[in-house]
Amino acid sequence: MTAASPPPPAPPVEPPPVRPALRRSRTDKYAGGVAGGLAQYSGVDPLLWRVGFVALTLAGGTGIAIYLLLWLLMPAGPRHTDGAPAAPPGPRSPVAGITVAGLLIVVGLMVLVTRYTPLDLGPRGFLAGALLVVGLGLVASAFVRNRAPRGGLIALGSVLTLALLFTSSVSAWHDGEGPRGGVGDRSYEPSTVAQIRPEYALGAGNLELDLSEIDVDDIRQTVDIAIDHGAGDLEITVPEDADVRVVLDQGIGDVDVFGQSDGGFFPAEDEDESDNRPEFRLTIDHQVGNVEVSRA
Known part of the structure; x- marks a missing residue:
């Protein structure tokens, strides 16, 4: 009776790709490197992040507040010396790209509603809609493995939450028949x-x-x-x-x-x-x- 041959060795498990830390970019920047840092962390093109900030600014003026908060919260990236390898970029994420695209679509629809209907959403409405889109992106990322930048979406959601709290603290909203607050002269x-x-x-x-x-x-x-x-x-x-x-x-x-x-x-x-x-x-x-x- 011959002895059974040993099982073949298991293939080596490749480690997950290294994700860079969430930091402001020193190379891809126009103002503070926030969009470039978000792009390096999430794998989403920095142009989409910049368009998102501009859309939020035009919608309710919140894009500037969010950008400044990120500028304060995100540390600057390291300075790479000659010959030092740069940190590998994060994996491309379809979830992040779809989330940013959905964010732009929702903000655009809310701008149309505000301009062409009697409904005044105000800055809190815009921020709440953006936060809802980011939340749906986080739910979708739970079903995608190794390609969903949950950290980036969580960071964006946290900043939107802070901006929503800030807007609520300085806005005057009144119920009933009295005059209603809002944004604008x-x-x-x-x-x-x-x-x-x-x-x-x-x-x-x-x-x-x-x-x-x-x-x-x-x-x-x-x-x-x-x-x-x-x-x-x-x-x-x-x-x-x-x-x-x-x-x-x-x-x-x-x-x-x-x-x-x-x-x-x-x-x-x-x-x-x-x-x-x-x-x-x-x-x-x-x-x-x-x-x-x-x-x-």
Whole structure:
């Protein structure tokens, strides 16, 4: 009886491809090397990353915030000396490419909806849609082995989450029938007391409120106006003969309230005729930007 021959040796297992660390590129860069670093890490063409940042910037202004956050969070790549081999690029990933393409498509559709329908998605809507696409890409990457850059998608999702939290903290959103915040410049010029809103809100952008056309003689009691402004310059103009009380909560920026740097009671030029009852009471909550309150 002959002995059984030993089994053939198992083929050697090739180690997985080495993925470079997520760092800003020192060679492929136009501003800070963020797009080049993301391309080296994920295997997606840097042009797609740059187009994505531009699309988010045009959509809701969030592309710049995301780029700056990545610039701060991603360390710079190493400087390669002569003769030193560069780190091998990451494997090409169909999941990452499809995710970035889906991100651009979704952002483009939301831009069309915002421009051609009454629906105003705002920056939070754009960020939430982008985060949803990245989340779907992560789900798809769970079913693809050795070619799905989960780390890159997780990093992108984390930055989108931080940008969403930042936007939520500086945007003024109100429910009900009151005015709604958003992004973009706003200008209001009521000509009668009835047209004055009790509240004006804006998340990001310049806000101008011109009350100079209001006839002070028509005001029987103090008109209370609350202004909730996230980021941008705020300019308020009141009638020349109006007594005004300003209550100001200012974050970052310069303040010019009738030539002063804080609030208080500001009677009309003829103080002898003032009865200390203001025609307007302005309650201003302003986060970032300059505030100016002046007379017509």
